[in-house]
Amino acid sequence: MRKLFPKLINVGVTHATSIRQRRNIQLTNFIALGLISCMILIIIFRYLNGELQNWFFFPLIFETILFAVLILLNHVGATTVSRILICWAPAMILLIDVKILFTHLRVAESSQYVGLRLFQVAFSFFPFLVFNLSERILLTIAASVPAFCAIFYDKILEALGVGYTQVGLHETSYYYNNFRTILSLSLIAAAFIFLKQLLERQERRNEHLIQELAVKNLELQRSTERELKRAYDRLSFHINNTPLAVIERDKNFNIIFWNRRAQDLFGWSADEVMGKRPMDFLIDTRDLDFSMRAMMAAIDTKSEADLMELRTVTKSGEVKNCLWYYSFLRDESGELETILSFASDITAQRSANYSLNERIKELRTLYSVSQLLTTSGKSMPEVFATFPALLPNGWQYPELCAARLTVFDQYFETANFEDTRFQQSGVIKIDDQVIGSLQIVYLKETPNEYEGPFFKEERDLLTTIVQMLQVYIERKIEEERLEKERANMHATINNTEIMIWSVDDNFKLLSYNEPFKRYNEGRFKFKVYTGMDHRNYFDAALAKKWTERYMRAMAGEIVSIEETIQGTDYRFSLSPIIERGKVAGVSVFADDITSKNQQNKALTEANKKISELRMMALRSVMNPHFIFNVLSSIQFFITKNDQLNALNYLTSFSKLMRTVLTRSVAETVSAKEELDMLQEYICLEMLRFDEKFDFKVEYDEELDLDSYQIPSLLIQPYVENAILHGLYNKECAGMLTLRVKTEEEYIIFEVEDDGIGRALAAQIKARNVVSRKSMGTQLTEERLKLFNGTDENPVTFYDLMKEGKAAGTLACIKIKAHLN
Incomplete structure (x- = not known):
């Protein structure tokens, strides 16, 4: 019923030429449906009460059919006739129903006559509902019958033999009630007509606005069409002048568009390729299966776009590396309509990237070698054993590359090393003496470059690595000398009478050596043990003196004091003990410097040697730090994809690094x-x-x-x-x-x-x-x-x-x- 009623209300609205006419047709259908509903409800009510007689039933059925016919007239386009009849029929049917009703009913009441007149007057409003006030002739025709029936209501009933007095009613207030009813409804009618005028006036204004909007909409539509045409022309211009090859295919992969750049890039004109499939002549056979699988997978998964790099064959037979971008256009149901392809030639870019990657490999190898030689913490034999495995990745064909390091008559090589004729080598010298060599070999023949199968940059790389090895070996030799001197110095300290002890933050002994124990037990006559406060065995002045010294060290100061005790010169050195960022105690060294005065000159020379060795060690640390910073700069250009600057930077850096390595020695x-x-x-x-x-x-x-x-x-x-x-x-x-x-x-x-x-x-x-x-x-x-x-x-x-x-x-x- 929810769907049926709106459909019945809108029967015939397709024949309307204006919004007001559409509304009038809908009101006609609404009134007819309302009257039909009333008839059906009366039949059901009378039936349920057992009062449904044939004299009452058949007229109601006829009236129901009549009102249904009015809706049918709207459907066939006779909307004017339908509207007139919807105004006439209720008034005339009411009189006929009154005749039938009072003929068969033996008892009549005055209120029934007044109520029926009220219905008759109400029917007089129907013309004003279904006709506009501007339709004066039709409105007059439609209103004539209900108005006549309302005005001559009593006369018509008397003519039908069911007048007020004819049925035996004689109330004097009947005519007064009729007059009052007619007057009230007349006032209501006047107000209704006034409101109808206001409504139609507003509707005319709305229609005028709608017409203006329609005109503006038409102008906007034409303007939009012009803009679309200009946009299409601009798009066509850009597509034909873009640096990318643009190719469009239908759902069967047949070419339907081929721009000028595609002709310049691949050699075929648009006429030569129209209707053909690119996989039949354009894609290299080595990439054909891959490209078809990738495209079908994208179509099956309903992807919107795809990107792949393919080798493409030009009309002249040249193979170019192209980057292809595919965009899939689908209809509303998701089915494929066309495929738009954009292709760019990246052959030169790939070549530049290849050169750039080779330089990056070399730098990474240099950095790995630098890390191994300076910060690995491994022994020299461990470094030599690890060293060859770092080198192949710096050469053009690492999978075919092997390395051997010969040093001090020992061989360190990669597991796959073989002595072939495809090799280059560098000599390792220390103090102009040859101590070994570094060999790089290819296990199979490869295309010739600068030095056999090797690039010029690879010769420079090998030379640089050899120089780094020489610096490393020289440093290690010096470190071994330094370690021997330190061992000798440590043995000297252990064999002297230096007193060493430490106290915690409460000045209680943490640790001590044998000279300290012997000195205190011999001089102060107390037993030394861990946890004791040895100041308790001093006199007041000495205890105060050591308390002040400990407090200075606890405050973070490194205290050095020389003092003569009982004819012996001592140097006391107090240093704070730092744990987790806080001072946790004090360490003390007490050295009998009386016997060491004669050793000052020798010790000064030793310190000078130590300083020189520390300087050399620091320089060796700075080299990888410097390389790391410059690698970061090169990484910056690579991230920006600035190939020209990256290559220029690499060339300048190679020159600078050779200078740095030479001077760092x-x-x-x-x-x-x-x-x-x-x-x-x-x-x-x-x-x-x-x-x-x-x-x-x-x-x-x-x-x-x-x-x-x-x-x-x-x-x-x-x-x-x-x-x-x-x-x-x-x-x-x-x-x-x-x-x-x-x-x-x-x-x-x-x-x-x-x-x-x-x-x-x-x-x-x-x-x-x-x-x-x-x-x-x-x-x-x-x-x-x-x-x-x-x-x-x-x-x-x-x-x-x-x-x-x-x-x-x-x-x-x-x-x-x-x-x-």
């Missing part, structure tokens, strides 16, 4: 050589940061930089900090200045930048990385202290200000002058 270099190396490094950083800053070098031309000897690789960490933390984060271009000058017995290097200043740089660093002290600057400061022979901080930083704001940083590095 020497204990010192001239200030001029250090300055030249710094300029090469700065040029690399300028290339990396796309000329974000410029630099200049300032020094007195009369200053002979070649005559000053300084530790190698000393200034670079401060130049690096100025660039990365000062100039890199500056919004505009910056300036880096290097100055060299002398002051008394020092040569001073100044590194000045006009960047963002140390405070803001520290904030940026804190947001981006975990806080830690720079390894490069820490090692450099330690080297400087050793070289200057003093614990005084050799580096001073100044924050530059301009108009109350940070304007850069100045780092001053003081190096003790050593002349040639």
Whole structure:
């Protein structure tokens, strides 16, 4: 019923030419359905009460059919006739029903006549419901019958023989009630007509607005069509002029579109390929099965797009590497309609990537070798045993590559090593003496390059690795010498009468050696044991003196005191014991320095040798640190996919690294050589940061930089900090200045930048990385202290200000002058 009733209400609305006419038809159907419903309800009610007689039943059935016919007239398009009859029929049927009713009923009441007149007057409103006031003629025709029946209600009933008096009714108030009823309904009718006028006036306005909207919609539609055409023309222009080959296929994979770039890239014209399938002539047979499986899988899974790299055959037979992007257009049901393909030639890019990857492999090999030689902690035989396995990955064909290291008449080689004719080698020398060699071989024949099957860059790589091996072996030999000297020194200390002990934070003994025990038990006559407070056995002055010394050490101070006791000179050294970042006690060394005065000269020489060896060890640590930083720079270009800059950077870095490796072997270099190396490094950083800053070098031309000897690789960490933390984060271009000058017995290097200043740089660093002290600057400061022979901080930083704001940083590095 919920679906049937709306359908019946809308019967015939398709014949309406306006919204108001549509509404009138719907009201006609609604009134007819309402009257039909009333008839059916009356029949059911009378039937249930047992009062349904034929004289009453058949007229109701006839009336029900009549009103149904009115709905049928709307369906066939006779809407005007249907609306007139819906106005006439109820009034006339009511009179007929009154005739039938009062003919068969023996008892009549005055209220029945008044109520039926009320219905008759109500039927007079139907014309105003189903006709517009502007339809005056039709409205007059439709209203004539119900108005006539309402006005001459009594006369018509008398003519039918069922008048008010004819049925035996004589109430005097009947006519008064009729008059009152007619007057009330007339007032209601007037109000209804007034409201009808207002409603139709508003409807006319709405129709006018709808017409205006329709006109604007038509204009908008035409404008949209023009824009779509322009957009289509622009799209066609871009598709035909795009650097990508654009190919469209139907669901059977037949080509239906082929742009100009596709013709330029593959050689075939559009006429030659239309209706053909690309897999029949375009895709290389080696990739055909893969491409078909991948495309069918994408179609079956209803993917929207797919990307694959395929070898493509041109009309001339040339094979090109192309990157294909597929977009699948589907209909509303998800079925495939067309496939749009975009292809770009990446042959040159793949070649460049191949060269770049080869250089990256070489650098990774260098880094792995550097890590093994400097930070692995393995013994020399363990390093030599591990060394050959690191090398094949740095060469062009690692799966065919093998390596052998010969050193000190011992062989260390990869498991697959064979002595073939496809090889290159480098000689390892120490102090101009050949101690071994490094061989790289290919197990099978490969295409010839610069040196047989090897690239020129691979020869440079082998030379660099050999140099690193030489530095490592020299360092290890020096370390062995140093270890022997340390062992001799340790034995000397154990055989002396040095007193050693330690106390906790309550000054109770933690540990002690035999000389300490013998001294205290002999002098103070008490038994020494762990946990005791030995100050309890001292006199008041001595106990106070040692309490003060312990307190100074507990405060973090390293205390050194020389004191003569009973004719013997002692040096007491007190140091805080640090556990988990807190001072947990004090360690004390008491040395009888009376007998050692004669050994001062020998000890000074030993310390000098130790310092030299420590300097050499520190330089060997700085090399991999420097390489790591430069690798990070190269990684930056690779991440940006900036192939040209990456290759240029690699070439410049190779030159710089050979310089660094050569100079890292020497204990010192001239200030001029250090300055030249710094300029090469700065040029690399300028290339990396796309000329974000410029630099200049300032020094007195009369200053002979070649005559000053300084530790190698000393200034670079401060130049690096100025660039990365000062100039890199500056919004505009910056300036880096290097100055060299002398002051008394020092040569001073100044590194000045006009960047963002140390405070803001520290904030940026804190947001981006975990806080830690720079390894490069820490090692450099330690080297400087050793070289200057003093614990005084050799580096001073100044924050530059301009108009109350940070304007850069100045780092001053003081190096003790050593002349040639």
